[in-house]
Amino acid sequence: xxxxxxxxxxxxxxxxxxxxxxxxxxxxxxxxxxxGKGRFRIPEEELSRILHLSKKPVRDDxxxxxxDILSPSxxxxxxxAAVFVQRDPGSSRHQNDTVLIxxxxxxxxxxxxxxxxxxxxxxxASISSPSLSRxxxxxxxxxxxxxxxxxxxxVSGSLVRNRIWHGVFLLSLSLxxxxxxxxxxxxxxxEGALIYAGMALVTGIAVVVPLGGVVSVLIYATLLxxxxxxxxxxxxxxxxxxxxxxxxxMPVLTMGMxxxxxxxxxxxxxxxxxxxxxxxxxxSTAFAAACDLALAIWYANMQYWSRSFFMVVVGFFTGLLxxxxxxxxxxxxxxxxxxxxxxxxxxxxxxxxxxxxxxLQQNVWNSKQIEFLNKIKIAQNELQNxxxxxxxxxxxxxxxxxxxxxxVKQDLPRLTANAKIIYESNPDIRRLVxxxxxxTGVALYPYGTFDEPNFAYRDYFQKPKATGKPYVSDxxxxxxxxxxxxxAVVSVPLHDKKGNFVGVIAASLALDRLGMHLAQIAADxxxxxxxxxxxxxxxLTHPDEKLVGTQIPVTDLLVKGINGEMGVQQSTFIDxxxxxxxxxxxxxxRWGISLRAVSSNVFELTAMTITAIFGVVTVxxxxxxxxxxxxxxxxxxxxESGP
Numbered sequence: 001x002x003x004x005x006x007x008x009x010x011x012x013x014x015x016x017x018x019x020x021x022x023x024x025x026x027x028x029x030x031x032x033x034x035x036g037k038g039r040f041r042i043p044e045e046e047l048s049r050i051l052h053l054s055k056k057p058v059r060d061d062x063x064x065x066x067x068d069i070l071s072p073s074x075x076x077x078x079x080x081a082a083v084f085v086q087r088d089p090g091s092s093r094h095q096n097d098t099v100l101i102x103x104x105x106x107x108x109x110x111x112x113x114x115x116x117x118x119x120x121x122x123x124x125a126s127i128s129s130p131s132l133s134r135x136x137x138x139x140x141x142x143x144x145x146x147x148x149x150x151x152x153x154x155v156s157g158s159l160v161r162n163r164i165w166h167g168v169f170l171l172s173l174s175l176x177x178x179x180x181x182x183x184x185x186x187x188x189x190x191e192g193a194l195i196y197a198g199m200a201l202v203t204g205i206a207v208v209v210p211l212g213g214v215v216s217v218l219i220y221a222t223l224l225x226x227x228x229x230x231x232x233x234x235x236x237x238x239x240x241x242x243x244x245x246x247x248x249x250m251p252v253l254t255m256g257m258x259x260x261x262x263x264x265x266x267x268x269x270x271x272x273x274x275x276x277x278x279x280x281x282x283x284s285t286a287f288a289a290a291c292d293l294a295l296a297i298w299y300a301n302m303q304y305w306s307r308s309f310f311m312v313v314v315g316f317f318t319g320l321l322x323x324x325x326x327x328x329x330x331x332x333x334x335x336x337x338x339x340x341x342x343x344x345x346x347x348x349x350x351x352x353x354x355x356x357x358x359x360l361q362q363n364v365w366n367s368k369q370i371e372f373l374n375k376i377k378i379a380q381n382e383l384q385n386x387x388x389x390x391x392x393x394x395x396x397x398x399x400x401x402x403x404x405x406x407x408v409k410q411d412l413p414r415l416t417a418n419a420k421i422i423y424e425s426n427p428d429i430r431r432l433v434x435x436x437x438x439x440t441g442v443a444l445y446p447y448g449t450f451d452e453p454n455f456a457y458r459d460y461f462q463k464p465k466a467t468g469k470p471y472v473s474d475x476x477x478x479x480x481x482x483x484x485x486x487x488a489v490v491s492v493p494l495h496d497k498k499g500n501f502v503g504v505i506a507a508s509l510a511l512d513r514l515g516m517h518l519a520q521i522a523a524d525x526x527x528x529x530x531x532x533x534x535x536x537x538x539x540l541t542h543p544d545e546k547l548v549g550t551q552i553p554v555t556d557l558l559v560k561g562i563n564g565e566m567g568v569q570q571s572t573f574i575d576x577x578x579x580x581x582x583x584x585x586x587x588x589x590r591w592g593i594s595l596r597a598v599s600s601n602v603f604e605l606t607a608m609t610i611t612a613i614f615g616v617v618t619v620x621x622x623x624x625x626x627x628x629x630x631x632x633x634x635x636x637x638x639x640e641s642g643p
Contacts, residue, residue: 003043003044004033004041004042004043004044005041005042005043005044005047006040006041006042007021007022007025007032007039007040007042010030010042010047013047014050022040025040030042030046030050031043031046032046102336102339102340102343103157103213104213104214104216104217104317104320104324105206105212105213105216105217106153106154106157106166106213107154107317107343108213108216108217108220108313108314108317109150109153109170109173109199109203109206110150110151110152110153110154110157111150111154111313111343111346111347111350112150112199112310112313112314113146113147113149113150113153113173114146114147114150114151114347115309115310115312115313115347115350115351115354116143116146116306116307116309116310117142117143117144117146117150118143118147118351118354119305119306119308119309119310119354120142120143120146120306121143122305122354122355122357122358123303123305123306123354123357123358123361123603142176142179142180145172145173145176146173146176149169149170149172149173149176150169150173152165152166152168152169152172153166153169153170153173156169167207170203170204170206170207171204171207173200173203174200174201174203174204174207175200176200177196177197177199177200177203178197178200178204180196180200181193181196181197184196188238188239189238189239189240190231190235190238191228191231191235191238191240191241192304192307194227194228194230194231195224195227195307195310197227198220198223198224198227199220201223202216202219202220202223205219213324214274214321214324217317217318217321218270218271218274218321220314221270221285221288221314221318221321222267222270222271224288224292224314225263225266225267225270225288226263226267228259228263229256229257229259229260229262229263231256232252232253232255232256232259232260233253233256233257233260236251236252236253236256237252240302241255243302244298265284266284266287266288267284268284269281269283269284269285269287270284270285270288278322281321281322282322285318285319285321285322286319288315288318289315289316289318289319290315291315292311292312292314292315292318293311293312293315293614293618295311296308296309296310296311296312296315296614297610297611297614299311300605300610300614301607301610302600303599303600303603303604305354305357309350309353309354312350312614312617312621313350315621316346316621316624316625319621319622319625320625320628323625323628323629324628338627339628342624342627342628345624346620346621346624349617349620350617353613353617356613357605357613360605360609361603361605364602364603364604364605365580365602365603368580368597368602369568369580369582372568372580372582372595373566373568373582375521375522375528375582375595376566376582376583376584376593376594376595377584378521379518379521379530379593379595380584380586380593382514382517382518382521383514383517383518383532383586383589383591383593384586384588384589386428386509386513386514386517387428387472387490387509387588387589388588389426389428390426390428390429390490390507390509391470391472391490391492391507393422393425393426393429393507394422394432394470394490394491394492394505394506394507395470395492397418397422397505398492398493398494398495398505400418401496401497403415403418404494404495404496404502404503405496406418407434407436407442407494407502407503407505408436408494408496408502408503410436410442410443412443415434415442415443416443416445419432419434419443419445420445422507423445423446426507427510427513428509428510428513428514429507429508429509429510430487430507430508430509430510430511430513431444431445431446431448431480431487431507431508432444432445432505432506432507432508433480433489433505433506433507433508434503434504434505434506435455435456435461435503435504435505435506436502436503437501437502437503438454438456439454439455439456439457439458439461439504440453440454440455440456441453441454441455442503444480448480448481449480449481449482450479450480451479451480451481451482452479455479458473458476459471459473459474460473460489460491460504460506461491461504461506463491464491464492464493464504465493465501465504468493468495468501469492469493470490470491470492471490471491471492472488472489472490472588472589472590473488473489473490473491473534474488474534474535474536474538475487475488475534475538475539475540475548475549476488477549478508486511486548486549487508487509487511488508488509488511488534488540489506489507489508489509490506490507490509491504491505491506491507492504492505511540511541511548512541514532514540514541515530515541515542515543518530518532518541519543522595526597526601526604527597527598527601528595528596528597528601529542529543529595529596529597530593530594530595530596531552531558531574531593531594531596532591532592532593532594533552533558533561533562533591533592533593534590534591534592535562535590535591536551537551537552537556537558537559537562537592538550538551538552539551539552540591542574544575547574552574553574555571555572556571556574557569557571557581557583557594558583558592558593558594559592560583560592561583561584561585561592561593561594562585562590562591562592563585564585564587565583565584565585566583566584566585567582567583568580568581568582568583569581569583570599573596573598577598578598578599579596579597579598579599579600579601579602580596580597580599580602581594581596582594582595582596
């Protein structure tokens with residue numbers, strides 16, 4: 001009795017789903033014998049006929065059209081014999097091959113999600129934009145979903161083929177992508193929003209309409225080629241584009257026009273070459289891949305590591321497109337294993353690269369930590385020396401009986417002459433204030449007007465009067481010249497020859513000059529800056545003058561500095577950005593001082609290091625593409641030579 005096969009066995013041999021086989025039986029393209037309700041057996045001679053049909057010569061452009069535009073489920077409805085060439089068993093020993101051909105789009109989406117998620121885990125400290133602070137709580141959830149769903153897409157699509165879970169994982173990535181797009185758009189990162197919007201869109205479409213690996217990747221490459229010049233033309237003031245404008249020395253709009261022309265040529269090469277001219281397809285995809293890798297290096301220099309590695313994945317898969325159509329049709333078992341292995345290896349290499357960069361950044365962190373502590377110590381001495389110098393100047397004056405007499409007698413001409421000598425001898429004095437024994441204002445130098453007559457309630461008057469010792473005040477709003485300026489003063493008591501308290505001389509510190517002293521210690525080009533606060537946590541010096549006099553948050557590390565602690569940590573700044581903070585106190589002044597720099601500057605690697613790392617990655621990827629090209633050539637040779 002002739003041997004027969006079940007629908008499941010035929011599906012496994014031909015590489016189709018059982019639904020496709022039932023469709024072929026219904027349309028009588030496969031002859032079977034019904035043995036019950038909905039059950040069929042296919043004779044061995046019918047299977048031989050199908051396999052013989054699959055070995056008939058078919059034009060390459062037909063294979064390209066059928067394999068890449070139509071997914072397996074859609075091909076089941078195709079009405080020509082080419083449907084039987086989607087899986088070439090090659091020989092009888094491969095008829096029971098259970099190794100699935102890698103799905104290009106699944107590996108593309110999966111690796112992009114995994115690599116991006118891992119990069120967010122490793123490099124989350126590099127997020128330095130204050131506008132992103134509202135979304136930091138979502139980062140742990142985003143990166144876990146990216147990694148889990150990315151693995152799920154690869155396993156369910158290219159390894160075990162489970163359509164339901166495959167759709168769930170794709171949908172999860174699509175929804176997460178759109179959520180990420182919303183967050184980026186809200187923070188003004190339109191460029192990033194569009195890059196990820198295209199990915200989320202194509203992934204969402206793949207849930208409903210499986211277009212095939214090559215077409216799906218090609219659609220995303222096309223969207224990317226459109227979105228980049230669109231961003232340049234319509235959003236020229238975007239932060240990254242302004243940086244690019246400075247680097248290339250041309251206006252963003254000019255860059256946008258050049259990018260638009262290049263995009264039009266590349267997109268034409270994509271689709272015209274895909275349909276008719278293989279050489280044009282190879283050139284256009286190679287150019288697009290090179291641009292993707294260049295963009296990855298650019299993002300790396302800007303410390304956007306997750307986006308940088310995402311673009312590396314995009315560039316790699318874009319470069320693969322010309323070789324994939326034949327491989328996914330006729331790859332033998334050993335070829336499939338090689339292809340899966342290459343993708344796993346590429347993913348592993350990218351993960352290793354992420355770890356290498358992380359280790360390099362850790363070394364940078366360790367050296368920066370020592371450097372910051374040394375700068376803090378220098379700044380402590382600078383502040384203390386400047387303040388003590390002011391204190392010394394007015395203390396010497398307070399010990400001069402003739403000078404004290406001018407204050408008691410309110411001899412303004414002589415007092416002014418003496419005040420001028422004190423003022424000009426010490427550049428860290430911004431203004432001198434003289435008060436009598438009741439706290440009433442006697443004189444100002446340089447000249448000015450008191451907003452109110454008496455200042456006996458001020459601590460810089462009360463403390464010297466009560467203790468007879470110099471006093472350094474906290475920051476407060478001055479009541480001179482109606483300026484509302486925030487100041488800090490050093491004051492000393494005045495005593496006559498009999499030792500009676502007769503008044504106070506107070507020197508307002510030149511806080512802007514102190515800030516300049518500290519700025520010379522910090523590396524401005526690397527984004528470093530000092531923040532100084534008084535004993536109550538009010539800001540004395542800050543690069544943003546609007547913050548002077550305001551209260552620091554209770555979570556700021558300067559609170560530890562005020563309390564006498566010293567150290568270096570990563571923390572959130574007053575403006576919401578994130579980075580390295582070295583903190584300490586100035587014991588003689590009761591102040592706290594900190595040196596800060598955003599993480600993107602702290603962890604910044606040199607351009608040479610970044611170029612070297614990505615150069616190695618590029619060489620490895622080109623080697624992988626070359627190997628796939630060799631596999632493609634062997635597949636073509638074995639196909640043409642026959643069994």
